[in-house]
Amino acid sequence: MMRKNLNIALIGTGFMGRMHSNAYRQANTFFTSDHAACTKVVCARDAGKGREFADRWGWQETETDWRRLLDRKDIDLIDICVPNMLHRDIAIGALQAGKMVATEKPLALNAQQGKEMVEAAAKSQKKTMIWFNQRRFPPVTLAKQMIDGGALGRVFHYRATYLQDWTISADAPLGGSTFWRLDAKEAGSGVTGDLLAHTLDIAMWLNGPVVELSALTRTFIKERQRQDDPATMAKVEIDDASQCMVRFANGSIGTFEATRYARGRKNANCFEINGELGSFCFDAETPHELRFYNHKDDKQARGWKTISVWDSNQPYMDHWWVPGMGTGYEHTFAHAAADFLADLGDGKKRVPDFADGQKTQIVCDTILASARKREWMETGLA
Amino acid sequence: MMRKNLNIALIGTGFMGRMHSNAYRQANTFFTSDHAACTKVVCARDAGKGREFADRWGWQETETDWRRLLDRKDIDLIDICVPNMLHRDIAIGALQAGKMVATEKPLALNAQQGKEMVEAAAKSQKKTMIWFNQRRFPPVTLAKQMIDGGALGRVFHYRATYLQDWTISADAPLGGSTFWRLDAKEAGSGVTGDLLAHTLDIAMWLNGPVVELSALTRTFIKERQRQDDPATMAKVEIDDASQCMVRFANGSIGTFEATRYARGRKNANCFEINGELGSFCFDAETPHELRFYNHKDDKQARGWKTISVWDSNQPYMDHWWVPGMGTGYEHTFAHAAADFLADLGDGKKRVPDFADGQKTQIVCDTILASARKREWMETGLA
């Protein structure tokens, strides 16, 4: 195997930093393409933390200031795993420095920032990716293939939820390595950008653009301690829950909901799509299963089929183990990384780029605006 | 057993006429109360059809004109199983004639009619019932008891759907014994009144009044043949699908959706309610099961529990068979009938009456208005 190296600089060593590190390693081992992911530099503000992370995950070097990465000639890809407030500056800086850029979702704090990023990407002509990893649950990709193959006919309905329960406690602080997601300044929005972005990305991938929506958001716990200043209570300005009703361009209608207050739900990114000829359901909590109702089945024996997606003829599954052994959340990142590497080899576009991320960002922004104004709003997508 | 007879006149011999007939018989056999349901007269416009129905279901007499029933001294209860357009006139006529009245849901064509019915009921001082049978799935009643017992704590979310797929075919006609539900003149609304009424009734029973909402409705098939005039196409004026986002008086938020275009769903009246301490799920397609997540469980062993509601210590179940044998859709009607008979005995109020039905009617009307005006609207309930 004489693969070309893709030299990567990872910025951020939190949950997503670990996930991406794991993904690059798995992509190299389980997938074969002309390019290998070379885990060159990891960047963390805290030098000690960075070194520990590098040791554990096999990054060759550490860095404490992301700006210094931009000048290095030996970096091909900047991978952004830091809070949303930093996405724009890093991405645009990296693009201007001639790097490819991958960023965690959501694309940015808001669609205005997203627009700047998309423009910078267009100007630089460099490849970008937004890590909408959840498209790459093999059951979701299989649904995409089957829908494209005509499994549904005319679509009537799309309904989706992304349910978690980890912020129910009033003791959860605001800010810090996990809880920056509760801080509007760092995160831009709450569950809309953090969770619903995934759900919307999958929805629009499977069912086309959302053209109009009406939304409702809620903040259930209005004040929380600041992690960096426990003596004071800070107002919580993110959305704890976000709902909307939508019209899709194809004439179907949908409902969406995300929350971190659904007791018992941990990572329930779920969708159901209903068409004339069939329906699909998925729930990320049982991540190797796709449920399918095929109206074309023999009339006597119709029903909801649970397709365990683990056969080698199903998406991504020829790269892993054997039937009976499904993949989970972590592997979706490996799929994304492998797709990126494959794109480099043949110039195709398997991965969603900044422009795709911006579409979802626009819907997220429209949700927040609609909730604020209490009225139906168009997204401008079509 | 020397029970007092409750003499019943049933109006209508369709699906619900059969259900109620079955329910009265089961209530008499499986439940014991001071009163027995006496299936006195069944009323059908077609005399032959009425006699056949009476033979099959054990009604003592037949009648072809419901107005004649009102003058009979030997009728205690008028039970209305005809299309919604007739509910008001029959109910008010019967109340004025001093009868008790039970009616199928929705209460009426609209809230204006409902208001007249509620007023007539109040004036007559006669007992009324609206057949919101689905409250009486034992798992739903068990959820009610457990919620009232504090199982949830503060409630954050309610999400519910009522999904069917029987009108996807463009060949389904408009009008006739089943398809009057597609005719706005007979039905008042489409899935909002036919399906969502059940879902809303359960929601408000479990979680209190809906105070504000924004709705979206759709008619997917715009024209259908009239059953009574197949040569002409009639415009379909009912809602094929109905969605809304709501605020409840207790501060929680919810989503609702009903449709007859969800391929593979036959009678999926489902809800999920999420509170601080736990969550419940129910799906009428698995009608003896309640799913419960109890955050108070031992931390090591939390999870979603499927409670098969068939033990004698669970609601209604001491009247049926033995553990391992659940109840289904038909038995919910028996529970409603038995509750009505029990109310007669002890003067308690187990059954929803016209005033309860009117609350749901108001929400339904608000949904249709909100969808028309494309704006948030208050229900006026509290």
Add this chain to the structure above:
Amino acid sequence: MMRKNLNIALIGTGFMGRMHSNAYRQANTFFTSDHAACTKVVCARDAGKGREFADRWGWQETETDWRRLLDRKDIDLIDICVPNMLHRDIAIGALQAGKMVATEKPLALNAQQGKEMVEAAAKSQKKTMIWFNQRRFPPVTLAKQMIDGGALGRVFHYRATYLQDWTISADAPLGGSTFWRLDAKEAGSGVTGDLLAHTLDIAMWLNGPVVELSALTRTFIKERQRQDDPATMAKVEIDDASQCMVRFANGSIGTFEATRYARGRKNANCFEINGELGSFCFDAETPHELRFYNHKDDKQARGWKTISVWDSNQPYMDHWWVPGMGTGYEHTFAHAAADFLADLGDGKKRVPDFADGQKTQIVCDTILASARKREWMETGLA
């Protein structure tokens, strides 16, 4: 409807007496055939109990001595719902008196008695039935139809369990209206005859005769109070649990297990059958569902399908309600009753008769003998 009456005398007013009464009523109402079930006489040793039962269930007369029923010219069918120790004498008496006979399972205390009953039936030329109601769960009947249609190809495996948990408590007495099942004198055997008989009947209906087996039985609680003499402890002589491995005539092999000590299982009569081309699963605790794996499905989308058996084109379902409303345990008895009535009309044989019951009895006896002798034994069936 001018149906001929089938005049029935029911012997026994326990759980099965209620079930059969309910079944006759449902068969008359939901099914149409030339014959109607006429619930003529119910026989109970206790006259008061008999009258109460007759009132509740609509039996015209009561009787306290079953022998007096045999002389009555106006009885066509004797239906036996009393403990197994009485099956033979009543059945043979009734056949000799020229009656048709239906009996609850198991056929008799043992195969020797069963043989006498089969011979008496043959001699009398009268129609007999054994109430193997569980064949008539619509999912089981659908599996039968699909297997007969070639859905499985060569069969390799059959595995089945019938699991309950109601005798775990050492406080359950021996004898009496429910607990006669724990008394070997009245019941003949324990779970082998009470539960496994159902499981074996379905197995042999779907997969042909069992030709050889090795069995293991256990009695977990060795002594219990006698209900009629609480001061004394009686030795428990029935099998609390019964397992066997079997060879079928078609070359497949199977495992069977029944117990009343499986905590959390209430009526889990389950089977799985694996063939070259597909597999089926059923569990009576979700009684309207059949699971089907079809290897002939498109390779990309194979999986276990849950067929909710409630469409009018599925077995028995054109007689009940509408799709979305399944049937449960009680309806299996209605199906058996309706099949018996239909047989009377056209002379076909839809119902299992004494000879069918004897096949299962023989397997049950072989199980008990094999467990006693600790060796493989042939059943003699083929």
Add this chain to the structure above:
Amino acid sequence: MMRKNLNIALIGTGFMGRMHSNAYRQANTFFTSDHAACTKVVCARDAGKGREFADRWGWQETETDWRRLLDRKDIDLIDICVPNMLHRDIAIGALQAGKMVATEKPLALNAQQGKEMVEAAAKSQKKTMIWFNQRRFPPVTLAKQMIDGGALGRVFHYRATYLQDWTISADAPLGGSTFWRLDAKEAGSGVTGDLLAHTLDIAMWLNGPVVELSALTRTFIKERQRQDDPATMAKVEIDDASQCMVRFANGSIGTFEATRYARGRKNANCFEINGELGSFCFDAETPHELRFYNHKDDKQARGWKTISVWDSNQPYMDHWWVPGMGTGYEHTFAHAAADFLADLGDGKKRVPDFADGQKTQIVCDTILASARKREWMETGLA
């Protein structure tokens, strides 16, 4: 992190070779202990294949003759991933050379070989491990902890199956990298050693020793092409299916079944254990879920709970991601590797050793003997 290195030589580059390589890497990254797995040498007969494997999986060196590994001072652990026929010779050789040894299951071709291995281990005083990875599905380990904590009380029943379907086709050859499992000379037995060994290991871990059994085995396809000589048909001498009934030392009884002919089952290693106070179920096809019925639950709300084992307070889960993200098959090997490394640190015994493997081997041998002799046999375990 200054960990001591455990220098490993891996013998075999098939499915298990890949699994173990992946496991060592994951153990190093996700777990922290004094020792790190150092992937020193991989041994493959084919040098090119060995080098490719080493490249992909990060082994430092390659070797083609396992015997040469024994003389190397820099190897601490020999890890055996070759067909069963080689286990004994390699293991004993390695132990005599003063190495620690880990081997894939089953321990050996038969219990005689196993005995020699156990003796060699005892003599060498070196640590051994048998890779019974499936104990280490977190739900299985959680069940073990809860059973040890008294969750079940007196145990009545254990029933387990290991179902697959990959050898149904008569075209599958005999011999070669996957299909050596069909060759009795290389594998010793068929599904008994390959599948049932896992199932029995879990059973005896959870429920104690099997003391007596009666078994049935079957070979469904009697002849297959030899992979290395396609022109000739070879007699298949392994068991395609294996069943047994057992008595456990604790008085409970059980059934076991393994097969590769259960259409639709891919890796269904399932068990159910029923005790006085509760029951557990597990199925490796939904590998993060444990089902639990707790009779001590509030009477009104008993039911089967699905515990998704992904919280940090559940076995192994503090090492992986966050709640909502379960582990699968591959991670069980990481757990085994991490346990081995942890054992090295503190001298405790977390992993099953050769003596544990021998207990399972003895039961497997007893199954094959019982099936051959058609009689009940004691295992000699207690």
